[in-house]
Amino acid sequence: MKNEIIIYSISDSLGETSQKLLTAVSAQYPDLNFNKSYRFPLVNREEELLGILQDALKDKAIVVSTLVNHRLAETARNFSQQTGLMYLDLMHPFFEMIQARTGSSPIEEPGTVHKLDTEYFNRIAAIEFAVKYDDGKNPQGFIDSDLVLLGVSRTSKTPLSMYLANKGYKVSNLPLIPEVPLPQILEDVDPHKLVGLVCHPDNLSRIRSNRLDSLGLNHSTSYTDLEKIYNELDYSQQVFKRFGIFTIDVTDKSIEETAYVIEEHFKEME
C-alpha cells in the first residue's frame, strides 16, 4: 500500500494556485498517495480558519495557504508556530519582497484574478472562436485567426486549439486530407499565422487505433494503415513546404509542451 500524505489548501478565493502547485509537487512522488488532500476555498472568517487549522493538526496535514488577507495569514502563521503545524504561505513572502523592492502593498482583495475585465472577455471570445472554427468547419475564420493549425487526423489540433484559446489566442484548425482539396481562402492567409503539426507514423497509427477502440469501431479501416499514414504525412509535408509553414513534431509532446513551442516561436517573430 502507498504511503499517505494529506495536504490542506486554504484560500480566500478558489485556491487554483495551490492546486497547480500541488499537482506539480505530487507528480514528484509517484509512490505517495495524495488522495486524501482537502481544498478549502473562500475562507474569510477567523473562526472558520482556526477550525480548519485544528483539523489539519489532527490529520497531521501540511497546510498550503494562498490567503491574501494579512490578518488571516498572520493568524495561520501564529497558530502553526505555536502548534508545530506544517504551514506554507505562498503569498506573503512574495508580498514582502515586493514591498521591500517597491514600497507597494497588496490590495488584499480575494478573487481579483477572476475579475470580469476586458482580458477575461477576450479569453471567453477566443474559446468560442476556437470551437466555431474547429476542424475546418468554416475556413472563412482563418482570416480573423491569430493562428491556424494544420495537420493530418490525430495530430492534436483540437485540444491544442482549445488550450491556446484559453490563453486568449483566436485559433482555427484545418485537417489535411489528401483526397480533399485545400480551401481556396488559405491562399489569402498570412503564412506566418500557419502552424503545421507532424507526428511519427508509428505513434499516429497507435493513437488512431486507440481512438477506434474508444469509438467501438473495428480496425479493418485504412485509417490505421501505416502506408496510408505515410501518404497522408507526405501530403501534409508538401502543403507545409508549399506555404513555407513553421512545423512542430508533436510526437510524445503534451499539449502544454507543444503550445509552449508555438508561443515561443511567435514571440521570436514579433
Next chain:
Amino acid sequence: MKNEIIIYSISDSLGETSQKLLTAVSAQYPDLNFNKSYRFPLVNREEELLGILQDALKDKAIVVSTLVNHRLAETARNFSQQTGLMYLDLMHPFFEMIQARTGSSPIEEPGTVHKLDTEYFNRIAAIEFAVKYDDGKNPQGFIDSDLVLLGVSRTSKTPLSMYLANKGYKVSNLPLIPEVPLPQILEDVDPHKLVGLVCHPDNLSRIRSNRLDSLGLNHSTSYTDLEKIYNELDYSQQVFKRFGIFTIDVTDKSIEETAYVIEEHFKEME
C-alpha cells in the same frame, strides 16, 4: 506612470506553477507594472542558471523558482544568500515538509506533470468530446456525458463546457430556445447530470449587445430585447423545473467560479 517590478520565473519544466502564482500575486497590485517579467523554462544546467541569476541581480528582479533538481535549487539558494538576491523557492520547502512527514524524497524529474498517461489522454478525449457535442449539435452525446449544461443564449455554456472538459469531465450543452422543441433524448438522460444556467436579464441583454457589436451586427434584432429575454428565461426555468434540474445563476460569475459551484455540487451528490 506605474511603478515597475520585474519577476524572473525559473523552472526545469515549463514554469506553469510560477505563472499561476504570478497571475494571482500581480492581481493584488493593480498599480504595479509586471510587464517586464521574464519566464525561463527548461533550465537544467548550472552555468545557464547562474547566468540568469546574475541578470536578475542586475535587473533588481525577484526570482521565483520551481526547479525540482535539488542541486540547481541549492545553487540558486547559495547565490541569493551571497548576493542578497530576492529568491523564492516554491518546491523545496514543500519537499522538506513531505520528507519530514513521510520520509519520502521527490524523484526530481522535471516535467513529470506532462506525462502522457491515462489521465492525460482522458482529458484530451474530454476536450474533443466537448467540442463535438457543443451547442446541442448532436443530442445523442447527452447519454455519454458526465454533465449536460442547459441555458438560453449567452449564459456561458460553451466556455464553461471547455473549462470543465479541461478538467476531464465529458460535457455537452444544449441552448434553450422557446421556439425549438427539446430533443426527445433528454427524457432518457439521468436528471442528476443536467445543470441549468440562468442569468439576470439586464446582464444578458448587455452581454448580447456586446456580442452583436463584436460580430458587427446592428441591434434592431429581438436578440437583445428585454421582453424577449424575460420570455426565454421563463421558458428555461420551466424546463429546469420540469426535469428537477440543479440551476446556477451565472450573473457576475467567472467561468472558474461557476465551474467550482458545479464541481462542489457533484461532490456532494456522490
